[in-house]
Amino acid sequence: MYTLDQARAFVAVAEELHFGRAAQRLAMTQPPLSRQIQKLEKSIGVQLLQRDNRTVEVTVAGQAFLAEARKLVVAADRAPAMARRIAAGRAGVLRIGFTATSGYGMLGRLLVELDKDLPDVDVELAELVTVDQVQALLDGELDLGLARPPFDTAHFGSTLISTEELRLVVPAGHPLAGLGRPVAPGELADVDLVMYSPATSRYFHDLVVRLLPAGHGKVVHTVSQIATMVSLVAAGRGVALVPESTQVLGISGVAYLPLADHGAGRVELHALWNRESRNPALTPARAIVGKLANNKGDTSTTSIHPKITLDRH
Amino acid sequence: MYTLDQARAFVAVAEELHFGRAAQRLAMTQPPLSRQIQKLEKSIGVQLLQRDNRTVEVTVAGQAFLAEARKLVVAADRAPAMARRIAAGRAGVLRIGFTATSGYGMLGRLLVELDKDLPDVDVELAELVTVDQVQALLDGELDLGLARPPFDTAHFGSTLISTEELRLVVPAGHPLAGLGRPVAPGELADVDLVMYSPATSRYFHDLVVRLLPAGHGKVVHTVSQIATMVSLVAAGRGVALVPESTQVLGISGVAYLPLADHGAGRVELHALWNRESRNPALTPARAIVGKLANNKGDTSTTSIHPKITLDRH
DNA sequence: CGTCATTACGGAATGCGTAATGATA
DNA sequence: TATCATTACGCATTCCGTAATGACG
Numbered sequence: 001m002y003t004l005d006q007a008r009a010f011v012a013v014a015e016e017l018h019f020g021r022a023a024q025r026l027a028m029t030q031p032p033l034s035r036q037i038q039k040l041e042k043s044i045g046v047q048l049l050q051r052d053n054r055t056v057e058v059t060v061a062g063q064a065f066l067a068e069a070r071k072l073v074v075a076a077d078r079a080p081a082m083a084r085r086i087a088a089g090r091a092g093v094l095r096i097g098f099t100a101t102s103g104y105g106m107l108g109r110l111l112v113e114l115d116k117d118l119p120d121v122d123v124e125l126a127e128l129v130t131v132d133q134v135q136a137l138l139d140g141e142l143d144l145g146l147a148r149p150p151f152d153t154a155h156f157g158s159t160l161i162s163t164e165e166l167r168l169v170v171p172a173g174h175p176l177a178g179l180g181r182p183v184a185p186g187e188l189a190d191v192d193l194v195m196y197s198p199a200t201s202r203y204f205h206d207l208v209v210r211l212l213p214a215g216h217g218k219v220v221h222t223v224s225q226i227a228t229m230v231s232l233v234a235a236g237r238g239v240a241l242v243p244e245s246t247q248v249l250g251i252s253g254v255a256y257l258p259l260a261d262h263g264a265g266r267v268e269l270h271a272l273w274n275r276e277s278r279n280p281a282l283t284p285a286r287a288i289v290g291k292l293a294n295n296k297g298d299t300s301t302t303s304i305h306p307k308i309t310l311d312r313h
Numbered sequence: 314m315y316t317l318d319q320a321r322a323f324v325a326v327a328e329e330l331h332f333g334r335a336a337q338r339l340a341m342t343q344p345p346l347s348r349q350i351q352k353l354e355k356s357i358g359v360q361l362l363q364r365d366n367r368t369v370e371v372t373v374a375g376q377a378f379l380a381e382a383r384k385l386v387v388a389a390d391r392a393p394a395m396a397r398r399i400a401a402g403r404a405g406v407l408r409i410g411f412t413a414t415s416g417y418g419m420l421g422r423l424l425v426e427l428d429k430d431l432p433d434v435d436v437e438l439a440e441l442v443t444v445d446q447v448q449a450l451l452d453g454e455l456d457l458g459l460a461r462p463p464f465d466t467a468h469f470g471s472t473l474i475s476t477e478e479l480r481l482v483v484p485a486g487h488p489l490a491g492l493g494r495p496v497a498p499g500e501l502a503d504v505d506l507v508m509y510s511p512a513t514s515r516y517f518h519d520l521v522v523r524l525l526p527a528g529h530g531k532v533v534h535t536v537s538q539i540a541t542m543v544s545l546v547a548a549g550r551g552v553a554l555v556p557e558s559t560q561v562l563g564i565s566g567v568a569y570l571p572l573a574d575h576g577a578g579r580v581e582l583h584a585l586w587n588r589e590s591r592n593p594a595l596t597p598a599r600a601i602v603g604k605l606a607n608n609k610g611d612t613s614t615t616s617i618h619p620k621i622t623l624d625r626h
Numbered sequence: 627c628g629t630c631a632t633t634a635c636g637g638a639a640t641g642c643g644t645a646a647t648g649a650t651a
Numbered sequence: 652t653a654t655c656a657t658t659a660c661g662c663a664t665t666c667c668g669t670a671a672t673g674a675c676g
Contacts, residue, residue, distance in 0.1 A: 002393070004317050019656060032642055034657060044393035046400040050591070053649045053656050060592055061400035068392035075388065079381035080315070080357035087359040087374035278363070279373055332631060345667050347632060366631050366674045 004076050006040040007069040009033055010048060014066045017056045089280040091120040095143045097133040098125065101226055102146040102269050105245035106161055106292070110146075113288045121281050129200050137274045143282050144289070145272045148203040158272040159286070161293045166211070166265035167256040169230055169246070170239045174255065182260035185212050192238030193217035200224040204267075208241050211265050230254060243267045317389050319353040320382040322346055323361060327379045330369045402593040404433040410446040411438065411459040414539055415582050418558035419459060419474055419605070426601045434594045442513050442537075450587045456595050457602075458585045461516040471585040472599065474606045479524070479578035480569040482543055482559070483552045487568065495573035498525050505551030506530035513537040517580075521554050524578050543567060556580045 012022040013033070023033040041048050048062035058066060085091035094114070098107050107125075114123055128136060133145035138155065146161070168183050170176050176183055176191075195217075196205040201224050220238045223229050227249060229240045234253035247256055259265050271289040273282055325335035326346070336346040354361050361375035371379060398404040407427070411420050420438075427436055441449060446458035451468065464471070481496050483489050489496055489504075508530075509518040514537050533551045536542050540562060542553045547566035560569050572578050584602040586595055 001317070002389075004314070007389075020654090029643060030656070031644085031658080035641080038657090044396055046393070046396045048396070051656070054651075054654080056656090059400070060405060061396040064399045064405070065392055065396040068388065068395060072385065072388050072392065075381065075385050076315075076317075076320075079378055079385065080359070082381060083357055083359045083361070083374040083378040086377045087372070092373060092377070333629090342668055343631070344633080344669085348666080351632090364631070367629080367676075369631090
């Protein structure tokens with residue numbers, strides 16, 4: 001069987017039509033080049049070059065082999081470069097899971113940065129609630145998750161991306177909106193409350209339950225989508241507690257009121273990944289996540305909404 | 314730089330996920346295989362296989378390289394096979410020139426045989442008068458010509474493909490058609506004659522001039538296309554001498570009469586080729602031509618008209 | 627202790643470069 | 652005689668196979 005070097009040698013000779021110049025181009029002397037061509041011809045059993053001590057010309061079969069040999073050497077050169085880029089995490093596929101709420105603030109900026117720093121990494125997105133993200137990460141079906149506590153820190157590495165406060169969202173004209181000051185949880189004793197589903201939005205559900213004094217609030221609806229929740233508030237069905245980034249949704253007919261009890265009502269968003277992950281693209285992606293986490297002050301003020309292809313699976 | 318053997322080795326290991334079985338498949342022992350993989354990884358600077366003395370798995374970069382390596386080895390295997398087929402004349406391009414009249418009898422059968430015996434040889438056709446075929450053959454723009462004498466036997470090899478007799482073609486109802494016997498050239502003293510152009514149909518022109526006694530025949534038209542000639546006869550403009558295969562044109566309103574003087578009026582069709590030709594497909598094509606020439610008895614009776622792509626240049 | 631990948635080592639083969647040869651204009 | 656491909660020859664490198672080692676269940 002012939003070798004790649006022989007193919008390279010043949011291409012050089014066929015292009016130069018001169019063993020001396022071809023040898024020079026290949027950084028070798030004529031004799032070994034001549035021998036390599038002979039071996040190549042012998043191994044494929046066909047005369048590729050017609051040469052008579054004075055001139056070199058390519059046979060018909062040689063023309064055909066030349067075209068194949070050219071493709072061969074460029075493919076041989078390209079393959080390692082591709083492997084290197086993937087190994088460096090600069091190419092390949094990164095599968096990101098996100099919760100519906102994380103999409104409002106964080107996801108857009110992350111995608112912008114990924115596209116800027118890792119343009120050859122294809123990003124696949126899947127909207128999943130936290131528990132599904134955890135499972136997908138364990139199954140190796142996801143590389144990076146944007147999710148909320150709790151999750152198992154033994155299996156997962158994580159970075160706190162942002163914390164934001166809860167806001168009380170009320171219908172426009174609601175009495176609480178006229179207070180002109182933060183609302184204390186104790187003032188919500190008798191209000192109608194639009195509540196999170198404990199099944200699909202456990203984190204928010206538990207957060208709100210912890211925040212409100214026992215027995216406060218009368219649950220009039222249970223939903224899992226924050227957008228639905230705000231729409232119900234706008235329709236006058238009650239009030240609700242939502243992360244401040246919800247304001248970027250721009251739903252009209254409601255007012256967002258700060259809560260007096262800072263700290264207890266803070267919502268955390270984490271980036272998390274399986275420590276066993278073998279995807280090289282994860283390393284530079286984590287660096288980008290860390291960079292974004294450092295200036296979390298503007299989390300709720302961003303209005304970036306880039307075009308995103310949403311790949312569900 | 315890595316070698317094709319290393320690419321083959323990697324493909325085998327990546328598919329078997331087991332050095333022992335891969336080595337067996339490659340007809341070698343484990344140690345050199347292990348070393349080749351190491352060299353491959355070192356040369357491209359990327360870990361392709363994750364192995365821990367017990368299990369082998371392909372890294373993400375390895376997956377990408379595997380796909381490239383597979384393409385590489387199949388391309389490497391295919392290239393020599395293609396070159397061999399072309400060198401054997403079993404693939405490639407064969408450019409055939411033919412005269413308008415040769416197309417009526419011979420060309421169709423030749424193409425059928427070529428397609429049957431050399432299905433991977435692409436045939437390009439060009440209709441050219443003999444002198445143009447000779448020039449094109451000398452210029453290397455044609456591989457095989459179907460033409461008529463004379464041509465230079467020093468530069469060209471040739472095979473006599475067929476000889477056919479001339480026929481006198483007369484309008485239906487013409488007095489000569491009622492004779493019921495061959496017509497002697499001497500009987501054409503006073504007829505109106507449709508004649509060949511001496512410029513583009515020199516062979517036929519000279520043949521007819523030699524055949525007719527001096528002064529016989531009154532030339533009423535000079536044409537270069539035999540079909541045109543027969544049409545003029547059908548229109549009553551005169552009579553003409555045409556090769557017998559012209560009958561397959563099926564032009565109505567005429568009668569084809571045999572000539573009494575056999576031998577003098579025989580038309581030869583030769584296949585010819587440049588002895589310097591380097592096209593390997595010419596060799597088997599010549600064999601096919603020779604095979605067709607041997608049973609030339611049915612030259613004029615054939616009615617085969619296969620679909621042909623006519624490539625002029 | 628069996629399996630499987632790797633390292634150690636000795637011999638064969640391959641490949642390079644320099645020098646010599648042959649053929650052509 | 653100059654040029655250019657090829658052959659001859661010596662040396663270094665590469666590569667294989669057998670044997671030994673190491674790690675893991």
